[in-house]
Amino acid sequence: MTLKECYDRMNGSYEEAKGRLMTDSMIERFVMRFLDDPTMDNLRKAIAQGDVAVSFREAHTLKGVAANLAFTGLQKAASDLTEQLRPQQSPADAELMAGVEKAYGMVVDAIRAYQAEK
Amino acid sequence: MQKASVLIVDDAQINRELLEFILQDRYQVFQAENGAQAIEMIESQERIYRLVLLDIQMPVMDGFGVLEYLQRHNLLKELPVIVISGDSSDESILHAYELGAVDFFSKPFSPEIVLNRVHNILSLYEHDYIDSLTGSYNRNGFIRMAENVLHNAKRRTDYALMFLDIKNFKATNELFGTEGGDMILRDFYARINDFWEPEVSGRLDTDHFVCLVKQDHVDLESMAAKLKITAQLKGRSMKLYGYCGIYCLNESDTDVSGMIDRAKLAEESILGDHVQPFAVFDDSMRRIYMDQVELMGEYESAIANGEFKVYYQPVVEAATGNLVSAEALVRWVHPQRGMVSPAAFIPALESGGQISKLDWFVADHVHKTILNCYKEGIPMVPVSVNLSWMDFYDDGLIERLVDIFQGNTLRNGDMRLEITETSYAALESDRAGILKQLRGAGAKILLDDFGSGYSSFGMLKQYDFDILKLDMTFTRQIETSPKVRTIISGIMEMVHHLGIKVIAEGAETQEQVKFLRDNDCDYIQGYYFSKPLPEAEFLAYVEKCRAEGRLGQTADPALRMTSVYRKSETVEPDNRLTRREMQDMLHGYRMIFDMVHLLDANALDRIRNQAESEEMLCCRCSNLSDPDQATRCLALQALKSRGEEAMVITVDGTCHEVIAKYIEVDGEPHVLELLRHLKTE
Known part of the structure; x- marks a missing residue:
């Protein structure tokens, strides 16, 4: 599997990642790091605890990380959730969070599949 | 030079690493994962950060908290902050600007934008601490960086501060042009870094460099050889000599400015010596330094208390010995120390940038004295007062001086201004115009200490002045050096061609006076005729000269030779x-x-x-x-x-x-x- 195929599978933009990181080896390095990134777990925890402020912050962080790695699908889902949480008045919308989970799952699956073939 | 330190503050590790990846080739990058950690790092003084890239949404302390802190502690003036924003439409960006952020960029990062913005912001702020000519630190930057190194040093006694300058640098500018001179400065700076691998190095002004070095990098044996430099320019080679003053730090030293002064004092103790072009600050210099520091502390109140007195040294016409003018000199009559030598306080006042107050005190006093003589009908001669180059940067003082000359209170030429050739050289072109302005207002200009500096002959062609004062070092060597005699007669000849009169300073013996007379020197000043006199004594002396018919100059006896050469037809x-x-x-x-x-x-x-x-x-x-x-x-x-x-x-x-x-x-x-x-x- 090529990195391009990995990005296609997760609904990301390989071209954008390439523009930022220049080489495949750098893209690969950062993409692999994403598997250890704690932001998604932190977001899940904050939502489970009903902490709206932290939920917003973690969603915001996840959006930023996804944007930087050009995980377009995840970025979009995280962005929607961030905007819903921004007023910090109601807890995370379950449907939007489900969208984030789905997009996150696609990203992780694609990376694992890429990793398995290496 | 070391890469600038940039601090990235973001809670997401991937974002931090991505930014570091983009910046690491050009900058030294450090990371903090929240605002509180960032502030701890900035305040620790372990290093000086040049720029902060700051995320807004972070746990523990967010970006606004950091900005508020930096603003409250007045740190934003020197440490620019660029906000990394989640999205550019955020109202939070506006808020960040309000709190003093200078720029922002949004995620996802584009490497080009990041690099350009970082570069632009750094260069905007660089002027405060970087010398654009050599890329080294300027005085500000050097002091800050050196303080930082010493703050983190295990033992300060491991370090030394070196003050270096290039002998005759002004002459290289004359010879190679400013462009060539600039190349030499860059070259000299590169050598300093090669030879001594300083912790911090910088250029203070013109050809004055400083560096903070580990003492074990300073090998006195090889020092003289290292200070001898052959510069290659336009296919020509030129020998340059560096001078170096070295100050070895004490454990208690903290004030970098004071260390520079001490190294400089050591450098100034070297007198035209090629054999050992360096000196280490020692106890005798320490006493001089302590004296200077103490005197400087008392200077302001001394002016107010009238401890400074104006003395007048007569200038006579060489041919007749008639009194023709005087130079006003300042003496400090200290209540405890008694008479303080001008050599002990004038250089210190100049390097401390405080001379202008004293110069104005003298000018103002002399002006009033002359006016009083007019009023009382007391005989007086034209008096010259000394100006430092610094005075030209004091707009208030210049304005008051111009007022004196334009006020029509003085008879033409009764008050004159002496400017040393070193001061001339220090004037930038816009300030040199002030001299024209003063001259236009009726001030006669005397070029002081001619021959003591390095660009004397350049001065002659570059600036307008009325009278040249030949430095006393020439006069003092008349008996002993045939070469000096030749030079003096050459100077007289050349200067007279330009229609300028000459005053020789420092004449002490009959032989000197005779030689100067024989060589067409116009006027002479020196102990042979009179030491500087307190005002009352001087006025009495003028009166005595008048009574004896020895006041004022006689007709100019100089004869013009006619040319014996005629135009020839055979010339190519x-x-x-x-x-x-x-x-x-x-x-x-x-x-x-x-x-x-x-x-x-x-x-x-x-x-x-x-x-x-x-x-x-x-x-x-x-x-x-x-x-x-x-x-x-x-x-x-x-x-x-x-x-x-x-x-x-x-x-x-x-x-x-x-x-x-x-x-x-x-x-x-x-x-x-x-x-x-x-x-x-």
Whole structure:
């Protein structure tokens, strides 16, 4: 599997990642790091605890990380959730969070599949 | 130079690493994962950050918290913050700007935008601490960085501060132009870094460099050799000599500025010495330094308390000994120390930038004294007061001076301004215009200490002034040095050609006075005639001179020689030039030769007379060891042959090529003298 195929599978933009990181080896390095990134777990925890402020912050962080790695699908889902949480008045919308989970799952699956073939 | 330190503050590790990846080639990158950690790092003084890239949404302390803290502690002036924003539409960006952020970029990062913004912001802020010519730190930057190194040093006693300058640097500017001079400065700076691998290095001004080094990098054995530099420029090589003052730190030292002063004091103790062009700050210097520091602390109140007194040293007409003018000098009568030598406080006031107050005190006092003499009908002579180059940067003082001269309260020329050639050299072009303004307002300008600096002859062509004061070091060597005698008579001749009068300073013996008289010196100042006198004594002295008929100058007895050379028809057409063409040609020659001198008919007359009286022989058949004599002799030959004459002579192992070329400028015969040192390696 090529990195391009990995990005296609997760609904990301390989071209954008390439523009930022220049080489495949750098893209690969950062993409692999994403598997250890704690932001998604932190977001899940904050939502489970009903902490709206932290939920917003973690969603915001996840959006930023996804944007930087050009995980377009995840970025979009995280962005929607961030905007819903921004007023910090109601807890995370379950449907939007489900969208984030789905997009996150696609990203992780694609990376694992890429990793398995290496 | 070390890469600038950039601090990235973001809670997502991937974002931090991505930014570090983008920036790491050009900057030294550090990371903090929240605002509180960032502030701890900034405040720790472990290093000085040049820029912060700051995320807004973070746990523990967010970006706004960081900005508020930096603003409250007045740190944003020196430490710019760029906000990394989640999305550019955020109202939070507006808020960040309000809190003092200078720029923002949004995620996802584009490497080009990140690099450009970081670069732009850093260069905007760099002016405060970077010297744009060499890329080294300037005074500000050096002090900050050195303080930082010392703050983190295990033992301060491991360090030394070196103050370096290039001897005769002004002359290299004359010779190679500013561009060449700049190249030499960059080259010198690079060598400093190579030789001593300093922790921090910087350029304070012109050719003054400083560096903080580990003491074990400073090997005194090899110091002299390292300070001898051969610069290569435009295919020519030139020897330069660096001077270095070294201050070894104490454990208790914290004030970097004070360390610089001490290293500088050590550097200033070296007197024209090529054998050991460096000096280490020692106890005797420490006493001088402590004295200076103490005196500077008392200076302001001393002016207010009237501890400064104006003294007047008479200047006499050389031919008659008549009193013609005076120089106002300041004396500090200290309540405890008694008379403080000007040498002890004037240099310190100058380097501390505090001289202007004192200069104004003297100028104002002298002005009032002269006016009082007018009022009371007391006889007085023109008095000159000293100005430092710094005075030209004090707009208030200049305005008050112009007022004095424009106020029509003074009779023409009764008050004069003395400016040293070093001060002239320190003036930037816009400030030099002020001198014209003062002259236009009726002030006579005296060029002080002529010959003590490095660009004396350049001064003559560059600036307008009325009287030249020959530095006392010349006068003092009249008896002992034949070379100095030759130089003095040469200066008189040249300066008189320019229509400028000469005052010789520091005459102490009858022999000196006789020599100066015989060599057409116009005026003499020195202990031989009188020491500087307190005001009342001086006024009495003027009155006494008047009563004895020794006041004021007699008619100028100087006789004009007429030229014996006539225009010749045999001159090659390309040797006939207009004045303008000649100037262009001189400019060209100055790029190539170490010395370029155009002798006009009068100058040639004098050389001829001198040659006849000394029975100077033709240089081809005599044993010449003096390039000046050779050049003069060759000039006469060129005049005779109406052509070009050249020779090579060796003095003290250095080869000189000397050329004399006959030319006609606007129909007048001239000889162009050219001299260059040849490489002998």
